[in-house]
Every structure is written in C-alpha cells, then in structure tokens.
Amino acid sequence: GSDVGVEGDVSIDEDNAEDDLLGGLRIDDTSDITVPDRLVDQVIGQEAAREIVKRAAKQHRHVMMIGSPGTGKSLLAKAMSRLLPKESLQDVLVYHNPDDSNEPKVRTVPAGKGEQIVDAHKEEARKRNQMRSFLMWIMILLAVGYALLIATPARPLLALLSAAGIYLLFRYTNRGSDAMVPKLLINNADRQVAPFEDATGAHAGAMLGDVRHDPFQSGGMATPSHERVEAGSIQKANKGVLFIDEINTLDVRSQQKLMTAIQEGEFSITGQSERSSGAMVQTEAVPCDFIMVAAGNMDAMENMHPALRSRIKGYGYEVYMDDTIEDTPDMRRKYARFVAQEVEKDGNLPHFAPDAIRELILEAKRRAGRKDSLTLKLRDLGGLVRVAGDIARSEGHDLTQRSDVLEAKKRSRSIEQQFVDNYIQRRKDYELGTTSEEAVGRVNGLAVMGGDSGIMLPVMAEITPAQSQEEGRIYATGQLKEMAEEAVENVSAIIKKFSDENMSEKDTHIQFVQAGEGGVDGDSASITVATAVISALEDIPVAQELAMTGSLSVRGDVLPVGGVTHKIEAAAKAGCERVIIPKANEDDVMIEDEYEEQIEIIPVTHISEVLDVALVGEPEKDSLVDRLKSITGKALDSASDS
C-alpha cells in the first residue's frame, strides 16, 4: 500500500521498522516492489529540486541545479521533459533558396507533417525525373536517327556524339530538380514525449547546429547547401529540455550564443569551423524554444557567464541538490525501491534478496559520512548494484545475495582507493610505514582522498633554535603549509602555558610524507601536527601503532572532522592498533565488521587526552599531561587577558 511509501506486493512490519535496515519492509526480493511509471516519482530524496522541476515545467521556466555529481541532476532534467506537453512539438524543414543558395529557408510545421511534405516533394521529383528521362530517350533516338540519315562516312561517330551530348546535358541539369526536395532537419513524427537533449561537453557545432563542409564547393558536383545543414542540441531541444552539466566548462562564446538563443527563442544555423565552406551558409532562424536546465557544482557558478546566470535567475529557479538525506524507516524503504529501479533499468540483473538490500543500505549510511544519514550520491550506489548483480549472475545465483554485494564492494573500488592501496603496498615494500614502536616528533596522521578513500600520512616535526633574531619561524613542506602554520600557532598558545620552552626562540620544521598530488584535506591534521610539535619540543616519543585525526581549537579542544570512517579503515589497513578520533565524530563511525576487531577507536575531547594516549615514557609524559590538563579553556582565557 502507499502508506508503506513503496508500491507493490509489500507489507510493513511496524514493530521492527526503526531497527531494520529495510525499514520493516517485508518482501521476498526486489521484484515485489513496483517501480513508479513517472520518472519524476523515481527520484529519491531531492524534495526541493523535485518540486521546482514540477513547477518550472508547468510555468516553462529555466532551472539551475547546483550539487555533487551523481545526485540526480540529469535524471530530474529528463523527468522534467516528460512533464511537458507533447502536443506542441514541431517538425523543421530546410529548403533550397533559389535567390541565394547560401541562405536556405526554414519552415516549421506540426509534428508528423514534415515527413509527408518531404515525401510529396520526393514523389514530385521522381515524376519529374521520369518525365525527363523519357524526354531524353526520345531526343536521343531522334538525334541518332537524324545523324544516321546524313550522307557522310562519319555517320556512326556523329550519332554517338549527339547521343552522348544529350545524355550529359540531361545529367547536369538534373541536379537542379533534386535541390527542390527540402531536408527534414527535425523529425518529431514518432516522438512520444517532449525532447530531452543532453549537451554536456558538446562542442559548438553539436550544440548550436552546423553546416557541413563541401569539398566540391565549386563545380557541378556540389551538394546543395540546405542538405548540409545539421541541427544542434538547442534546435533539437525545441519545446523540450536542454540539459547542460558542468556549464562553466562551456566556452564563453558558446555561452553568449546560448544566451541569444534563449532570448530569441530561435537561432539560425551556420558552419562553425571558419575555414569550412559551411561557414558561408547561414539558414533562416530555426526555432529553439527550450527550457534550459543548467547544472554544476559550487565552483561552476563562479566561472559561469554572469549574464547567462542572471538570465536563468531572472526567468527561472536555482536549486541545491542534497548530498545526504535523513535516515528514516520510510527513506530506507525508498532505497529498497531504488535497488528495484536500478535492477529494472539494467534489465539483466537478478533481483536482490532482502539481506543484499540491507547491505546496500548500510553502504549508503557509510558513504553518507555523517550520523543518521544516507548518501544521495546514487550514481555510485547504482554502480554497486550493477556490479553486485553481475557477480550474482556469473555465480549463477537466482537472487543477488548479501555475499555478492560484499564482493562487489571489494571490486568496485574508486581510482582513489586503488591508488591508496597501491601506495600502502609500495610503502610497505620500502618499509616506510610504521617500523619502530615509538619515535620522537613523528605522528601518523589520517586524511581522505577523493571523498571516499582514507590514507595514513605521517607528519614529522623537528625543533631547532631560531635562525632569526626576532622570532621563531615555521617551516612546512608540501601543500599543507598554511594548515601547519595555523596548527602550530594554535598549539603554541597552549605550549606557552605549560612549557618552559619558548616557541618564539625556536624554528619549527614540519614535514608531511606526501601521498602524491592533491586531494588531501588539511584541517583534520591539526592535532597530528600539534602532537608532533609537542613531542619534538619536549623530546618525548610518540607511539607508532597509533594514528589520529582531529581538528584543534586554540583552547586545546579537539573538534570534529570529516571522513572518519574512511580514515579509521585506512589506519587499520596500514596496521595500526589504535586510532584517536574527535568524540564529536563518534556517531559517524560506520566501519566494516572486519576492521572492528583490528583496531581500537579512542574518542577524545581535549589535546591532553591525545597526548595521554599518544606519548610514551611514563614520568615525563605524566607530568606533561598533568600540566596540560590544568589548562582548561578558562585558564587560557585568563592567560590571554593578563
């Protein structure tokens, strides 16, 4: 029933809905779930975007969607096209222009009429041709007969020449009649729904239309220019939806043309490459009355042509796509429907058993990276559904099982994950990993790459007497320089309170063992940097079977960071036995079972706890930690007051 939130041969176990990963949904497998007919009803979450798409379809407005890849932008744009009326669809014809063959004429007729018109023209041309060849043969016969009658020894040659002459004359003038048949540029005869054109990454010709080059431009062999006209996405999208993702990557010239097209509702087609003969041709205006759905991430907005953006803003809607959605029993049941949708869409996958769906929903929780949430990056999750289904099929399973999903997760690792695994392997080969049990100034930090792959990145600190007279400096290598400076600055406020060492007389050198280029987030390493610096400053070693992540406030509080699940798994993979995380992140931890026994998770709230766990060597450490503990937020406040 619809009260379940999912249609089909399903019921719901109310008592267990809260605890069950399936939200209490009772099914034998995903084939029991009915997939909604309308595309717009298949969209999971994205409530705001869905409402806007419906409204914009009704009001014929443009839409700008901002959000992460794979969250349903193109799906929604397509869904929008299905909501548009199909009655208004048109066919477009291009005609030869007898006055100027480089300015083909354009005519618009109701959908379905175009084919009829072209057929009628063809029929006429065929008849005309028949007539012409009939005439031609009569003339050839007459000419040959006449030539043979003439009293000269060259009679056969004369006959042959006159026959050939007449034949060639007819052939050459024949082209003119072909040119009369118009080209059906846009044919909507068989179209059941309004068009949806995806112009993402399209070059100018594909988007705005083009006129093909004609190598036989001069001379009688030329293809008439109107036949070389090709429609672009904007003309094909007439009365439908034009979708452009990564709108900012579109070159400025194309963005300007696009804007003109939107303003005018029509756009003439010309050859897009300057040196081509097609560039001499320009048609009359072709209708392009589309709704534009432009998409991109936040950065995309900055690079987008401001006038185009304001055009959309002024005449349409802007909407953010959600990355995650609240994890409720109702939503879990919708995710089960999502699995059913993806299986149906693929057409070749075995349906999913309840436990296999549960495992996928667990993965959706893990990937959300925050508590009580499910990820809406559903393209990737859909990929997992397909890989799992493929595995099930190759294993000969009737239904996709939980084990197939687990296997799929192993196989469908992102490039980043593969890179990280590779890197860990390499480091193990060179024994760059955790070799000794303890080390002064060396701390195992954790970072996330590419959104879903954790990696362990050791940080090393060394303290030397200041080279400059006035102040101690911070030297950091790698792209995390700024973060390192901030972390050291924060920690030096704390150090000032408990240590006899004067940071202003010291130079601090921080080195990150880099994992190649880019993709490493900085902020979450600040407790790592702080620990390394304190260890180096006080000459107390740090345990090396330990890794940590956390952000540090000036008061020594450990603040939450992103991606803890992936980070913990990375620490476990690298062979660590313990991992420190911010207490505030405790609920975000959704590590896989296999790691749970391997690694102990230690949630902390203050830097003193971090050092208590990380530093080795009893007497020194204890006194240091004691001193640190006394520095509460209050103490720091009064210190800065005085």
Ligand code: ADP
């Ligand atoms: P985007 O355009 O945001 O990059 P797409 O719309 O192309 O993402 O999504 C790719 C596929 O992922 C869709 O065809 C669909 O199968 C699935 N998908 C993504 N988001 C959703 C969603 N919110 N609801 C249902 N399926 C989704």
